[in-house]
Amino acid sequence: MGTPLHLLNEKGIAKFKEYLQELREGSTREPPYELLTDPWYSSKMPGGIEVEKIIFQSKKEAAKYFFEKLHFFPHSQIDRNVGLWSWFSLYYFEQVCPKNNIGRRIPGHNSRYILDLDYRRYYRHLLIGPYYVYRLHGWPVSILLYGPLHKTSKYYEELLSRQEFITNKGVIEAANKLYFDNAGGKQKRGSSTIKGPGALLRFIDVIKQLDLTYDLYSMTGEEIVALLPPEFDEWRKDV
Amino acid sequence: MIRRFNYTGRKKIPRSQISIALYETEGNKLAFDASIDFKGLILSQDGNIYIEAYRRAYLQRFKCGTVKDPKFPKNYVLEGLGPDSLVRFRIKIVDKKGRLLAVGDRISPRRLEEESGNKLCLLHADFLDLGQLIWRLDLDGDWPILQLNHKLENIREIARSEPSFLTLVYPEIVRQILYRIIVTEDHTDPETDGEDDWMSAWLKFALLLIGGGKQLPPSGESEPILQEKLKWIDDVVDAFCSSNQILDKFAKSLKIRES
Numbered sequence: 427m428g429t430p431l432h433l434l435n436e437k438g439i440a441k442f443k444e445y446l447q448e449l450r451e452g453s454t455r456e457p458p459y460e461l462l463t464d465p466w467y468s469s470k471m472p473g474g475i476e477v478e479k480i481i482f483q484s485k486k487e488a489a490k491y492f493f494e495k496l497h498f499f500p501h502s503q504i505d506r507n508v509g510l511w512s513w514f515s516l517y518y519f520e521q522v523c524p525k526n527n528i529g530r531r532i533p534g535h536n537s538r539y540i541l542d543l544d545y546r547r548y549y550r551h552l553l554i555g556p557y558y559v560y561r562l563h564g565w566p567v568s569i570l571l572y573g574p575l576h577k578t579s580k581y582y583e584e585l586l587s588r589q590e591f592i593t594n595k596g597v598i599e600a601a602n603k604l605y606f607d608n609a610g611g612k613q614k615r616g617s618s619t620i621k622g623p624g625a626l627l628r629f630i631d632v633i634k635q636l637d638l639t640y641d642l643y644s645m646t647g648e649e650i651v652a653l654l655p656p657e658f659d660e661w662r663k664d665v
Numbered sequence: 666m667i668r669r670f671n672y673t674g675r676k677k678i679p680r681s682q683i684s685i686a687l688y689e690t691e692g693n694k695l696a697f698d699a700s701i702d703f704k705g706l707i708l709s710q711d712g713n714i715y716i717e718a719y720r721r722a723y724l725q726r727f728k729c730g731t732v733k734d735p736k737f738p739k740n741y742v743l744e745g746l747g748p749d750s751l752v753r754f755r756i757k758i759v760d761k762k763g764r765l766l767a768v769g770d771r772i773s774p775r776r777l778e779e780e781s782g783n784k785l786c787l788l789h790a791d792f793l794d795l796g797q798l799i800w801r802l803d804l805d806g807d808w809p810i811l812q813l814n815h816k817l818e819n820i821r822e823i824a825r826s827e828p829s830f831l832t833l834v835y836p837e838i839v840r841q842i843l844y845r846i847i848v849t850e851d852h853t854d855p856e857t858d859g860e861d862d863w864m865s866a867w868l869k870f871a872l873l874l875i876g877g878g879k880q881l882p883p884s885g886e887s888e889p890i891l892q893e894k895l896k897w898i899d900d901v902v903d904a905f906c907s908s909n910q911i912l913d914k915f916a917k918s919l920k921i922r923e924s
Contacts, residue, residue: 501745508794543793545721546805558722593724639675641715641759643726649763 428476429462431495433509434516438467439540442516446533446540449523454530457519468513473498477514482521486566488575489556496557505558511541514553521575522552549586552576559592567598569606569613580620581605581613584630590637597633599647600654604629604661614661624658632658676706678756678769687774689748690740697774699729700737701756708732712758712766718743720752721806732758749821751791751810771807787863787870788838790824800824802838804845808863811838828918832911839905842867843898848891853884874904 434442438461445458461467475495482488492514496504504510515522515538522539523531533539537547541554549555552575559570569581585591585601592598605626607614620626636642636653651658651665682702690696699716710733718725725743730736746752754772759765773786789808792815795801799817803810813820823830846852846864855868868881879900882893906912 502747505745506793548722562722589719589722592722593719639765640763641757641765642763643717643724644715644759645763 428478429517431471431473431475431477431510432462432468432513433471433507434461434468434513435509438464439508439512441467442512443536443540446536449531449533452530457516459516459519462513462517468509471510477517479517482518482575484573485556485571485575486560486568488518488521488553489560489566489571492553492557493560506541506543508541508543511551511554512539515539515551518553518575524574524576545589546587549592552578555582555586559586562593563595563598567602568608568611569602570598572606572612579613581626584620584626588630591630591633594643596642596645596647596650600633600650601626601629601647603647603651603665604658617661624654624661628657629654675765676708676758676767678706678758678767680769680772682706683754683756683769683772685754685772685774687752687776690742693748695743695746695748695750695752696740697743697754698737698739698741699754701735701769703732706767708758708766709760712760715757715759717755717757718752719755720746720750723752749792751789753808773808787866788842790821792820800834802841804842809842809867828914831909832915832918835909836902836906836911839871840898840902843871843901847882847894847898851884851886853881855881871901874908875901876904 441458441461445453445455448455475498477495480487480491482491519539523533525531535547535550536542537550538552541551542548549558555578556571556575559567570579570585571582573579581601585598604624605613605617617625622628632654633642633650636650640653642650645653648665651662654662678701682704683699684701685697685699687695687697697718701714710731712732714729714731714735716727716729716738718727723745725745727738727741729738743750743752752774754774756767756769756772757765758767773789787809789810791803791810791812793812794816795812795814799814799820801812803812811824813824817823824834846867850864852864852868855865855872872879872881875897879897882897883890
């Protein structure tokens with residue numbers, strides 16, 4: 427039995443923000459789940475969609491779930507819907523802000539839970555980011571979407587914050603081929619350092635250079651990997 | 666001065682040779698027509714033409730034939746964008762190996778609803794939820810955007826024609842933009858980068874406003890140069906207010922309100 431999809435209204439969002447602030451100040455109060463269906467703080471999203479309190483094993487799984495639940499709606503009703511994504515954050519609060527080993531929840535910046543429409547902070551939202559990656563690329567890009575919802579990797583932050591990268595299927599596929607270990611289900615050993623020869627920051631610089639010469643949008647990840655200079659050989663060897 | 670190298674001979678498609686018209690369809694969607702005049706551009710006839718519509722993380726790409734046999738878009742819908750969305754365009758001519766032969770980027774389309782010829786728009790508007798703010802400037806993208814709070818009814822009309830808004834807000838916009846260009850970015854050469862560069866376009870606009878052969882302040886960060894820059898910005902804002910009769914318009918709007 428699911429819960430009908432709702433939108434938090436301004437009062438609901440304000441209450442949610444207050445709760446986040448309380449947590450930062452040391453409160454151990456449980457999440458105000460009552461806001462999720464209280465008509466004073468939220469309203470039902472038209473369309474009769476229900477969602478379930480699934481425990482997502484990874485951002486990948488969550489992204490696919492959100493995509494399947496929301497694909498009937500026009501993008502214009504989803505992409506800038508602060509009430510919807512804030513409601514989702516509260517609904518899945520256990521996963522976007524779990525308790526630490528001493529039983530406390532320490533939230534990050536509000537934009538991780540409450541959708542911030544400023545494009546510099548848009549993808550920091552822990553749920554819309556994975557959903558958007560899945561929708562743009564049509565597959566759960568492993569290098570961006572491995573790991574639990576509340577943890578974001580450097581790959582996630584560096585690539586999602588660059589619009590010209592995140593929209594480019596070939597570039598994202600190339601990053602995935604270079605830095606993701608399919609067998610291990612996580613980034614390749616040694617790739618957690620993003621500086622240095624052939625590492626992520628160099629990948630970003632080199633792609634920016636190649637973008638001046640090639641139409642990278644028309645290339646596959648494999649073709650882009652082949653264009654990279656020898657400093658990427660270490661990462662390229664088992665592609 | 667920023668210098669850019671072009672080792673591959675990639676050509677630039679002048680903005681004046683690209684025509685893109687954007688309009689709202691009957692179903693409240695956004696659609697566009699486009700055409701490119703290849704006159705004067707020596708390009709491989711086999712080059713594929715791509716038109717990309719983009720806005721932040723939104724990108725839609727259209728294959729439009731070849732240079733020899735172009736198939737320019739007519740009534741192409743930009744799926745996923747609302748009718749008020751701000752969108753820019755990029756034109757690419759690409760050879761068989763994926764190399765760029767020519768590019769035209771940061772193309773602002775003409776809105777058919779507000780047809781104003783082929784003028785370059787210096788400031789775009791975007792409508793979004795700004796909480797309790799009425800407006801703010803976004804100068805971190807590839808063109809200045811005046812963000813307006815869509816929660817305010819008729820904000821589009823207010824920003825376009827309400828005298829109190831025009832007189833109180835626009836001089837401040839001019840000031841903030843010039844401050845970013847001249848002080849923060851230390852960009853004082855309007856000939857750099859040509860028509861694709863918003864900072865140069867704004868400097869040219871400022872020079873036109875201030876007139877009288879006045880020069881731009883020099884580049885640099887020393888205290889005397891900073892003072893010279895701030896004085897120059899004040900002069901431009903004064904010139905903007907004079908040419909738009911800002912005080913008179915504001916006084917008139919107050920009188921109308923009182924009566």
